Amino acid sequence: MEFVKDVLNSFLEYLQIEKNYSKYTVDCYEKDIGIFMSFMQEEQIQNLQSVTYADARLFLTRLYEKQYSKRSMSRKISCLRTFYRYLNREELVEDNPFALVTLPKKEERNPRFLYEEEIVKLFQMNDLTTPLGQRNQSLLELLYATGIRVSECASIKLSDIDFSLQTLLVYGKGKKQRYVPFGCYAKGALRVYIDNGRKLLLKKAPSDTHSLFLNYKGTPLTDRGIRLVIDQLVKKTAENIHISPHVLRHTFATHMLNEGADLRTVQEMLGHEHLSTTQIYTHVTKDRLKAVYMNHHPRA
The missing domain is CATH 1.10.443.10 (Intergrase catalytic core)
Structure with missing residues (x-):
C-alpha cells in the first residue's frame, strides 16, 4: 500500500496548493479516503486501478449498514469521485468508478441558527x-x-x-x-x-x-x-x-x-x-x- 500512500499525499498536496482548500477540508478528504482504504483491505481489493463500479456501490451499502447520515455518505462519495478524477487526470487509472454512483438524497433540514x-x-x-x-x-x-x-x-x-x-x-x-x-x-x-x-x-x-x-x-x-x-x-x-x-x-x-x-x-x-x-x-x-x-x- 506504499504506492497508495504516495498517491494520497500527492492528491492532498493538490487540494491544498492548487485548489487552495483549507487544512480542515483537506483533513476531511484524508479521513474519508482512509475509510475507503480500510474497505479495500476488508474486500481484498489489491489496488486503486482494480476498483469497479460494483465495488463503489458496495462501499455505499457498507456506509448504509454502519448508519452514516445521508449528508456524511454524500460527502464521502463526492470525495472519492474527486479523488478518482485526479487519478484519471494523472493517468493512474482509466475509469472513475464513482462517477455514476447516485448520491443519497439529502435530508431537508433548515440551517441551525441562534436567536x-x-x-x-x-x-x-x-x-x-x-x-x-x-x-x-x-x-x-x-x-x-x-x-x-x-x-x-x-x-x-x-x-x-x-x-x-x-x-x-x-x-x-x-x-x-x-x-x-x-x-x-x-x-x-x-x-x-x-x-x-x-x-x-x-x-x-x-x-x-x-x-x-x-x-x-x-x-x-x-x-x-x-x-x-x-x-x-x-x-x-x-x-x-x-x-x-x-x-x-x-x-x-x-x-x-x-x-x-x-x-x-x-x-x-x-x-x-x-x-x-x-x-x-x-x-x-x-x-x-x-x-x-x-x-x-x-x-x-
Missing part, C-alpha cells in the same frame, strides 16, 4: 480584562458581523482590516477575494484586542507574526483552535445548545435576511458562488414569518 438573546448571552461570557478574553470577544464579534468561514477567519492578517471603511479583505475558496463590511461592535472589540490583548500575547511568541488571531503562545490561531474557543464559550453559557463557527455563519445570514437584506447582497458577503446555496436561508426566514403570523394574527 438574538442567545447571541447576547454568548457575548457576555468573555472576561474583557484578559488578553484571551479580548481575543475571544473580537473573534465572536467578527464571525457574527461578517459571516466568514472559520478557515477564512484563521487566515486574516492585520493588513486585511480597514478600520476607516470598516471592511475586511477575505480570502475565500479557490483563492477568490471579497470585501465584507463589519459594524461598530466588531470594530470596537477588534480595537481593544489589537491595541491591548494581542500585544501581550505576541510577547510570548518566538517570532513576530502578522496573523490577527493568536493563541496563548502568541502563535497564529488555527481552524481547530477557533472551534475549540467556541466550544469552551458555549460550555460557559450552561445552555444545552450546539454552536460551531458555522452556526454563527448561519446566524449572520438568517438575521440579515430577517431584517430585509436582499439575497444577492448576502450571497456576495458569504462568498457563495451560486445563489441557490444562499437560498437555504430563505426557508428559515419563511419559518420565522409563519411563527410571527401564528402568534399575532387574531384569526391565525
Whole structure:
C-alpha cells in the first residue's frame, strides 16, 4: 500500500496548493479516503486501478449498514469521485468508478441558527480584562458581523482590516477575494484586542507574526483552535445548545435576511458562488414569518 500512500499525499498536496482548500477540508478528504482504504483491505481489493463500479456501490451499502447520515455518505462519495478524477487526470487509472454512483438524497433540514438573546448571552461570557478574553470577544464579534468561514477567519492578517471603511479583505475558496463590511461592535472589540490583548500575547511568541488571531503562545490561531474557543464559550453559557463557527455563519445570514437584506447582497458577503446555496436561508426566514403570523394574527 506504499504506492497508495504516495498517491494520497500527492492528491492532498493538490487540494491544498492548487485548489487552495483549507487544512480542515483537506483533513476531511484524508479521513474519508482512509475509510475507503480500510474497505479495500476488508474486500481484498489489491489496488486503486482494480476498483469497479460494483465495488463503489458496495462501499455505499457498507456506509448504509454502519448508519452514516445521508449528508456524511454524500460527502464521502463526492470525495472519492474527486479523488478518482485526479487519478484519471494523472493517468493512474482509466475509469472513475464513482462517477455514476447516485448520491443519497439529502435530508431537508433548515440551517441551525441562534436567536438574538442567545447571541447576547454568548457575548457576555468573555472576561474583557484578559488578553484571551479580548481575543475571544473580537473573534465572536467578527464571525457574527461578517459571516466568514472559520478557515477564512484563521487566515486574516492585520493588513486585511480597514478600520476607516470598516471592511475586511477575505480570502475565500479557490483563492477568490471579497470585501465584507463589519459594524461598530466588531470594530470596537477588534480595537481593544489589537491595541491591548494581542500585544501581550505576541510577547510570548518566538517570532513576530502578522496573523490577527493568536493563541496563548502568541502563535497564529488555527481552524481547530477557533472551534475549540467556541466550544469552551458555549460550555460557559450552561445552555444545552450546539454552536460551531458555522452556526454563527448561519446566524449572520438568517438575521440579515430577517431584517430585509436582499439575497444577492448576502450571497456576495458569504462568498457563495451560486445563489441557490444562499437560498437555504430563505426557508428559515419563511419559518420565522409563519411563527410571527401564528402568534399575532387574531384569526391565525
